[in-house]
Amino acid sequence: MPDQLLFGMEVVLNGLMAGVLYALVALGFVLIYKASGIFNYAQGVMALFAALTLVGVMEGQVPFAHLINAILGTQVHHFGWHVPTLLAIILTILVMVLLAWTVNQLIFRHLVNQEPIILFMATIGLAYFLEGFGDIMWGSDIKKLDVGLPQGINPAIDDLTFGIFGYGFFIDNLDIVATVVAALLVVSLVLFAQYSKQGRAMRAVADDHQAALSVGISLKFIWVMVWSLAGFVALVAGIMWGTKSGVQFSLSLIALKALPVLMLGGFTSIPGAIVGGLIIGVGEKLFEFSVGPMVGGATENWFAYVLALIFLVFRPQGLFGEKIIERV
Amino acid sequence: MKDMTPEGYTTEDGRKIGGVVMEMKNISLRFGGVVAIKDISFDIRQGEIRAIIGPNGAGKSSMLNVISGFYHPQEGEIWYQGKLRPPMKPYEVAQQGIARTFQNIALFEGMTVLDNVMTGRIRQMKAGLFAQAIWKGKAEREEVENRAVVEKVIDFLEIQHIRKTPVSRLPYGLKKRVELARALAAEPSILLLDEPMAGMNVEEKEDMSRFILDVNDEFGTTIALIEHDMGVVMDLSDRVVVMDYGRKIGDGTPDEVRNNQDVIDAYLGVAHD
Numbered sequence: 001m002p003d004q005l006l007f008g009m010e011v012v013l014n015g016l017m018a019g020v021l022y023a024l025v026a027l028g029f030v031l032i033y034k035a036s037g038i039f040n041y042a043q044g045v046m047a048l049f050a051a052l053t054l055v056g057v058m059e060g061q062v063p064f065a066h067l068i069n070a071i072l073g074t075q076v077h078h079f080g081w082h083v084p085t086l087l088a089i090i091l092t093i094l095v096m097v098l099l100a101w102t103v104n105q106l107i108f109r110h111l112v113n114q115e116p117i118i119l120f121m122a123t124i125g126l127a128y129f130l131e132g133f134g135d136i137m138w139g140s141d142i143k144k145l146d147v148g149l150p151q152g153i154n155p156a157i158d159d160l161t162f163g164i165f166g167y168g169f170f171i172d173n174l175d176i177v178a179t180v181v182a183a184l185l186v187v188s189l190v191l192f193a194q195y196s197k198q199g200r201a202m203r204a205v206a207d208d209h210q211a212a213l214s215v216g217i218s219l220k221f222i223w224v225m226v227w228s229l230a231g232f233v234a235l236v237a238g239i240m241w242g243t244k245s246g247v248q249f250s251l252s253l254i255a256l257k258a259l260p261v262l263m264l265g266g267f268t269s270i271p272g273a274i275v276g277g278l279i280i281g282v283g284e285k286l287f288e289f290s291v292g293p294m295v296g297g298a299t300e301n302w303f304a305y306v307l308a309l310i311f312l313v314f315r316p317q318g319l320f321g322e323k324i325i326e327r328v
Numbered sequence: 329m330k331d332m333t334p335e336g337y338t339t340e341d342g343r344k345i346g347g348v349v350m351e352m353k354n355i356s357l358r359f360g361g362v363v364a365i366k367d368i369s370f371d372i373r374q375g376e377i378r379a380i381i382g383p384n385g386a387g388k389s390s391m392l393n394v395i396s397g398f399y400h401p402q403e404g405e406i407w408y409q410g411k412l413r414p415p416m417k418p419y420e421v422a423q424q425g426i427a428r429t430f431q432n433i434a435l436f437e438g439m440t441v442l443d444n445v446m447t448g449r450i451r452q453m454k455a456g457l458f459a460q461a462i463w464k465g466k467a468e469r470e471e472v473e474n475r476a477v478v479e480k481v482i483d484f485l486e487i488q489h490i491r492k493t494p495v496s497r498l499p500y501g502l503k504k505r506v507e508l509a510r511a512l513a514a515e516p517s518i519l520l521l522d523e524p525m526a527g528m529n530v531e532e533k534e535d536m537s538r539f540i541l542d543v544n545d546e547f548g549t550t551i552a553l554i555e556h557d558m559g560v561v562m563d564l565s566d567r568v569v570v571m572d573y574g575r576k577i578g579d580g581t582p583d584e585v586r587n588n589q590d591v592i593d594a595y596l597g598v599a600h601d
Contacts, residue, residue, distance in 0.1 A: 200443060200446060200447055201447070203439060207437060211434035213422070214418060214422055214434065215447045216451040217419055217450060218419045
């Protein structure tokens with residue numbers, strides 16, 4: 001087999017893995033959009049905040065250390081203990097649920113029946129607030145996140161492909177873990193939404209608030225639940241991205257990459273978020289590989305957006321989105 | 329209504345009606361300076377079909393919204409099953425067993441008929457978030473049991489053929505029936521119907537009337553309905569409250585109401601002096 005083709009296959013595989021990570025962020029958007037019609041601009045920042053909190057808890061960092069030291073003139077930074085990974089993750093989940101409850105209580109409860117654009121603006125505000133809040137709470141330095149996920153080249157795949165093709169594929173272990181986790185997450189979310197009482201209630205709330213109330217569904221409970229779920233997905237995305245490239249504030253920018261993913265997959269489809277993520281991941285890697293050298297590279301920065309633009313022209317609802325039909 | 333006692337009464341067609349399920353006492357509702365309901369009292373009894381009628385803008389829908397918790401009256405008391413009801417959110421009212429339909433149909437358009445009707449069972453499903461999430465034992469049993477009730481309701485209202493159809497594809501008359509099915513699936517102690525015949529043709533109205541009577545007959549469901557089609561109301565209901573300009577101007581059997589001078593005036597539009 002020619003080297004070029006083998007290299008292309010490796011690029012595709014790596015693209016798929018990168019796509020999974022995009023999909024994880026996009027998934028959080030879809031959840032909130034489906035259940036409340038809110039496009040949550042803060043989803044990326046939530047991933048950042050979740051990762052920051054996880055690192056902070058694990059390392060035994062004192063929250064708001066800078067603030068406390070500045071006001072009281074003390075020098076506290078660390079509690080001096082290390083929290084085991086699993087416990088830290090559970091504590092972080094609790095923090096995300098608390099965040100979901102607070103966000104609903106302070107912001108969205110007061111914006112029931114408002115225009116989508118107003119809700120969207122509120123999430124932009126939330127994004128900037130949360131970014132600053134995370135900064136004050138945990139500090140702005142780049143942190144290393146290590147929850148014990150395997151990293152680096154997978155030797156088994158390397159050996160296997162070398163044996164078959166005489167060319168070893170470089171596949172990162174972390175990407176494999178991310179793929180498995182994303183698959184599990186999507187399957188369980190779809191099952192939850194389709195077959196559980198709360199999932200059905202969630203879809204009902206997304207569809208019609210008044211009707212949902214009339215059958216005995218508490219909007220508040222469902223919204224807090226959905227924001228908690230989105231917080232949990234943000235945590236998973238934060239762990240994956242944080243392990244890959246360190247927990248830093250640029251993490252919140254990956255949310256922007258989720259936008260083209262959503263345009264491709266459709267804002268209302270959980271499987272769509274995954275497929276969209278994979279297409280973007282593979283597409284941009286392949287494009288960079290094939291066309292990149294001709295135009296001087298760096299196509300990964302814009303390829304996804306151009307693809308999304310093309311989709312907007314020909315299929316505005318995305319691949320899996322609900323068809324937009326207005327009866328007149 | 330000569331034989332009316334606290335324990336109940338017997339209707340003209342010989343059905344036994346029980347005691348008071350819900351009692352509205354001196355309800356007044358204002359929106360800013362506009363008085364929607366003024367000092368209205370009436371009761372709803374076990375097993376009866378109770379209608380609230382009146383011309384447009386009489387305050388009928390406001391009354392229904394008060395009962396279902398969407399509006400909260402400034403004055404008055406609501407007694408439900410012998411207890412004074414504190415101000416409640418609509419979902420809490422629904423959980424107490426008061427189901428309703430809407431004049432402009434409020435269904436979950438993106439979901440199938442079956443899923444829509446299943447949402448009606450939410451108050452009967454007790455399994456917690458985690459039990460549901462891991463989908464075992466109790467949750468599964470519950471789903472099966474509730475599904476059986478839902479299928480019975482679907483059969484009863486003759487909508488088996490559209491079980492798996494998304495609601496958005498259905499014609500108006502069928503949507504109304506699906507909405508009734510969802511309310512009925514809750515096995516409500518009071519079923520509130522907001523203009524169940526609105527926008528229907530004659531044939532659909534006849535179907536709907538038959539279903540309302542059958543529901544009352546078969547399940548013994550207490551029904552309170554709002555309607556401005558006088559003919560339909562008179563045929564269906566056991567007792568009628570008549571409202572005009574937010575006040576109650578008549579209350580009694582269809583015959584009594586029909587011969588009430590105030591009611592005749594309200595409907596024929598006699599000038600208020």
